[in-house]
Every structure is written in structure tokens, then in C-alpha cells.
Amino acid sequence: MVARSSPDSPHHDPAATEAAKASGPGRPKDLAKRAAILEAAKQMFTRHGFDGASMDQIASAAGVSKLTVYSHFGDKETLFGAAVKSHCETGLPTSLFEARPDIPLRERLLAVARAFYGMITSPEAIAGHRMLCTPQLAGSPLSRLFWEAGPERVQNAFGTLLERRIASGELDIEPSPEAIHRAGTQFCVLLKGEPHAMLVFGCGDVGPADIEAHLAASVDMFLRAYATDRSGTPRSSR
Template identity: 65%
Template sequence: MSRPTPPASNRPVPPTRVAGPGRPKDLGKRAAVLEAAKRMFTAHGFDGVSMDQIAAEAGVSKLTVYSHFGDKDSLFAEAVRAHCEQGMPTRLFEDGQDAPLRERLTRIGLAFHAMIMTPEAIAGHRILCSPQVAASNMPAVFWEAGPQRVQSSFTALLERRIARGELDIPDPPRAAAQFFTLLKGEPHAQAVFGYCCGQPQESAEEHVAGVVELFLRAYGTDPAHRARRP
């Protein structure tokens, strides 16, 4: 004798495949939040912006902002990371066997100089120098999210060039820090202070070329680098 068929409402429902979370939509919202955060941090500083305001600027809910970034510190760090990745993508440090050393250093130098001289970067530097932020953990968050990533990638490139005999550097991490410090130089300090000296400004190309020349004279193994004069 066959078993009675249970009512439709009591029948077990076969498992169904759950639709994906809509990644393009989520990534679009995430990008919108990052762009809104960069604009607002630049215009109002870190303490002058709330997560509610960023959500409103991005056109999303506050819950969406928190679900993607957790808190304002993390959002600021991610905005810094995104800015650095946009200005100095990882591929910039990928080293082909046929890439001339001077050309590679110049490309990296120009990209770095352009990145740090944007209004967003100058505003971010001023934010970090404010007493409230300087006394918090934000400088460490900023350093690890931005400059440390760039310097680590550049250090790895230097180590590859050392292995190929093109550079003689006893301390690659220190040399990487020296390179980027030289690239900042006087132009960046003047931009942060909002100071215009009234004198003709050296072009970015001239500034970077001078830094690369100095770096190669200090660490390059090619005698032509050491003998070369501006």
C-alpha cells in the first residue's frame, strides 16, 4: 500500500542555489565609499568627517560603509592604500630583464612625485600632522597602508638589481627610504606649508632626473653612472 502524499505545505523543499551576493554591485558601492571618503577627508580633515556624512556623500547606507570597512580608521587606511595603488600600481615595480636601470628608476620617481603632489596627498599629510591625529594610532595606520607598501616593493626591486650586479647597496631598505625622501625634497615641503617662494619652480622631470642621478652615483656599479655629471 502506498504512503499518502503529504500536503504541499508540508512537503520538504528541495535545496535551491542561492544567488551570488551581487559582487559588481557591492564593489561599486565600495568604490563609491572610497571616493567619497577621499573627497571628504581632503576637504574637512579626519576629525571633521563622520561615517554618516561619508555614507550620505557616497549615496549608500551607513550600514554599507561599516560592512565594507569596519570603522573610520580602517576606511582612512583603505583610502590611503587605494590612493597609493592608483598612483603607484604594483606593476610599476615589476622588473623586466631588458628594462634599463635609469629608465626604471625614473618611471618610479615620476609616478611617486606625481602621487605625493596631488591635493589629496598634501591634505592627507596635513591631517597626519594635526595634534589630534598625531597622538592617535593613525600615523602607524597610514604608514603601513601607504609608504611602507611602496618602500617594500621598491626594496625588492633594488635587491633584484643588486643580484644582477647593477647596484652595490649594503642596506637596500635604507636606500629605498633615501630614494623616496630625496624625491619629496623641497617641493613637497613647500606644498605642505602652502608656501610659494615666487621663484621659477624646477620641473618634475628635472627634479626626478637629479634624484636618479644622485642615487646612481651613490649605488650604481656602472662607471658611467659615477662619472656622469648633470
């Protein structure tokens, strides 16, 4: 929870109190309304920032009452975290990290790379990145909420994929949580590279062909560092 309170805090809004009473343990929620609220939240946070987006705006954009928003998410901070998680799950679905030994390692990593880059360069992700770097939010509990809902979730899922490929003998990475995490973060940093920084700073966009070349080169650099002869990766990529 963010320490500072806001007009949308449940302590200031009677709607939140009523929602808490109406939403008892085990009470079923309308999944279609939840999805609509999450989509509206992404749009409002992208357009207005965290402080500028109100629960009233989000409720209106979702076509529901503010009471319904509070009933599903409790407060704006929790809704923000859920919106970040939803964005990551949509951009990087769980299926990308499933055990698929039939798919060659390089092909698998390229699929993850394309999905990851598409997710972090979407308008919502760029706006969120800029928002969290502002003096008002940098270092706040909201930053931790974002980290846990987004990057940490992605790293954990990718770490599971690396573990499987280490066990199959395709990757030469020490099978410890620390080493696997380090390799995973190195992979993500390689994928971001200069093109992502240019987008964040508003220095222009990079064309699709150059992006594909950047991602392929990043995957190949990762494989040169960690792939074994059993990975099936061409020597030119190692």
C-alpha cells in the first residue's frame, strides 16, 4: 500500500466501505466486469498517470459503478498492480514458458524475446516506465508493487524455462537460484538494449527489421555465453 492517502483511498470514499461490506469471503465476482475494469485502468493510467487517473474515471470507462471497482480491487494501488500483472500475462502468456523440449532452444528463446520486447515497448508499458521514474513515485511503495506484479513475475517464469533447459543439458548455467536469476536478468537487459531506451526517452522508434536483428543478436549473444553442444545451436550463433 502506498503510504500517502489520496481522494481515491478507501479511507476517504464511502463507496469503498460499502464495497467491503458487500464483498464477503467467497462471494463470486463477475469476470467480465473485472476484465472491463482492468482494461479501463490500463487506459486511464496510461493517459493520466497514477495520480491523474481517478476511480470515477476508471469506473466510467469500464461501464460499471465505482462501488463495483472497489468491490473487485479494494483500492487504486491494488488495481494498479492488477493492471500491471494483466498486461504482463497478456504479453507474455504462461504458454511461452511451458516445457516444450520439441522446440529448439534458440527458437524458444526468440519467441520469448519477441513477446517480451513487444510487451515492454507497448504504449502502456512505456507510460508506466516513465511514470515510475518521476520524483513523486520513484522509490515509493508503488514502485515495489509494480516490480512484483511485472518484472519479478516475468523473471520467475523465465527462470523456470531456464531450469528445464539446464536439466536437459542444453544450457551451462550453475543450477542455483542466484545463477539462474542472474542469467535471466542478463537476457532481459540484452533484449531491452538501445531501442527500448530510445522509446522511453522519446528519441524515435526503430524499424521492425532492425528490431528483429537486435533480438536475434541478443539471443545469439546469450547462447554464446551459456549454450552447450547439446543445445542444437549452430556454432555461428555461439
